Amino acid sequence: MPLQLRADVTLCETTDALVLLDGRRGRYWQLNGTAATILRALLAGATPEQISADLSRKQPVTPDQATRDTTALIDQLLKARLAEHPPHPAR
Template sequence: METTGAEFRLRPDVSMAETDYGLVLLDGRNGEYWQLNDTAAQIVQRLLDGHSPDEVVRFLVSEYEVTSADAERDVAELVAGMLESGMVTR
């Protein structure tokens, strides 16, 4: 996992809305959307706020009953999926 703060940003045509269950990201170009549960929403929000993936992992380990390895895998998979979908950029 990277230790430096790579800046994550939503693409300009992606909108974000809070729901009772977390966040929804909507891609205005193609109508694709991601519904994120509360934990995934916290990961995304922290990344968008400028926290590095390693900082997000440490937060998850301190707040939830999750191992560092599991948190690192979850953050990496979410970041990879969002970058691949084009929802976020670095």
């Protein structure tokens, strides 16, 4: 399922990672390189399955670990209310 950042969350690029600013609470969230790669792919429309497969090909990580890492990041972003699933378009 697609993912988008909430309207009050700002994404800032750093040299090797991403920082998210939660404008509602004034809190910063720093993502490491792997988490940044996952989030960029999610925001570009990739599925968790596609991301996990890509990670396991490019990083020294098993497919199962890549899936757990991807799922954990999605869960954390949703729980922290930094991201949301976009509404389905009306038909």
